[in-house]
Every structure is written in C-alpha cells, then in structure tokens.
Amino acid sequence: MSGYFWENKGLEEMTRQEWESLCDGCARCCVYKLRDDDSGYILYTNVACRLLNMETCRCSRYAERRRLVPECVVLNAKMRDEMRWLPSTCAYRLLANGRELPSWHPLVTGDPDSTRDAGMSLRDRAVPESEAGDLINHIVDVQPTGG
Numbered sequence: 627m628s629g630y631f632w633e634n635k636g637l638e639e640m641t642r643q644e645w646e647s648l649c650d651g652c653a654r655c656c657v658y659k660l661r662d663d664d665s666g667y668i669l670y671t672n673v674a675c676r677l678l679n680m681e682t683c684r685c686s687r688y689a690e691r692r693r694l695v696p697e698c699v700v701l702n703a704k705m706r707d708e709m710r711w712l713p714s715t716c717a718y719r720l721l722a723n724g725r726e727l728p729s730w731h732p733l734v735t736g737d738p739d740s741t742r743d744a745g746m747s748l749r750d751r752a753v754p755e756s757e758a759g760d761l762i763n764h765i766v767d768v769q770p771t772g773g
C-alpha cells in the first residue's frame with residue numbers, strides 16, 4: 627500500500643484539504659457544455675465562465691461561486707452522476723471510477739504547473755463568455771457520458 631491519501635481513501639473519507647487538492651486546475655469544468663439529447667453525448671465548448679481567471683485558470687470568486695453563478699456545480703463525493711459531466715481526465719471522476727491519477731497530476735509530480743506543462747490546462751485556449759457569441763460555434767470536444 628502506498629502512502630498517497632488518494633490511493634488509500636475513498637472520496638467520502640477525504641478531508642476538505644485533501645478533496646480540494648485533487649483539483650488539477652485544468653479549468654475544463656469551467657467552460658460551457660451542451661448535451662445532445664439524441665445521442666446523449668456531451669459537447670464541450672471552449673467558452674469560459676465569466677468568473678474564470680483566464681491567467682490562472684482558477685475561479686476568481688471561488689467561495690461565492692454558487693451564489694454568483696447558480697448553474698455552477700459544487701461537487702461533493704456523493705455526486706457520482708454529476709461527475710459524468712466532468713472531463714475524462716478530472717481527478718474526481720477518475721477516482722470515483724476506481725482509476726488512478728494521471729502522471730502529470732500536480733499531486734503526483736509535486737509541481738503545481740504540471741497540468742499546464744502537460745497541455746491539459748485551458749490556459750490560453752479558452753474564450754471569454756463576453757466575447758464568444760453562439761456556443762454552437764465553439765465546440766472543441768465531444769464525449770459520451772458515463773464512466
């Protein structure tokens with residue numbers, strides 16, 4: 627057994643600090659997503675939520691996010707269904723499905739910039755909501771739900 631908390635604890639057992647540290651800062655959950663009701667696929671756009679700091683790829687009003695952006699989903703360990711909307715690389719979704727963290731995850735590398743260095747961050751790739759226009763023109767990825 628390793629000494630890493632994420633390998634030894636379930637999501638429900640983690641402390642608040644451990645839970646928060648799982649977020650790799652990719653910001654890929656902070657872009658608008660659409661769902662194709664016919665196929666059930668999720669269409670990911672590159673249009674960022676208005677509260678996303680485009681430089682740091684972090685929420686600029688994290689503590690108030692639920693109040694300021696009612697559609698923002700504040701995850702907890704019991705929200706397995708909501709995790710299907712997260713990108714396949716998201717630590718919460720991976721661990722909820724019994725998978726490992728990717729090798730570039732900051733908890734694995736010890737480097738807070740490793741998400742960006744691995745090309746997994748939306749930094750320099752997202753479009754501000756105020757400039758985007760129609761979301762349908764900003765589809766960058768399509769994924770099935772589930773898993």
Ligand code: SF4
Pocket residue numbers: 648649650651652653654655656712713715716717718
């Ligand atoms: S997709 Fe997951 S890892 Fe990435 S910013 Fe959102 S919660 Fe954090």
Ligand code: SF4
Pocket residue numbers: 655656657675676677678679684685686687688691692695698699
């Ligand atoms: S409110 Fe913050 S955490 Fe929620 S989607 Fe927007 S930027 Fe992301």
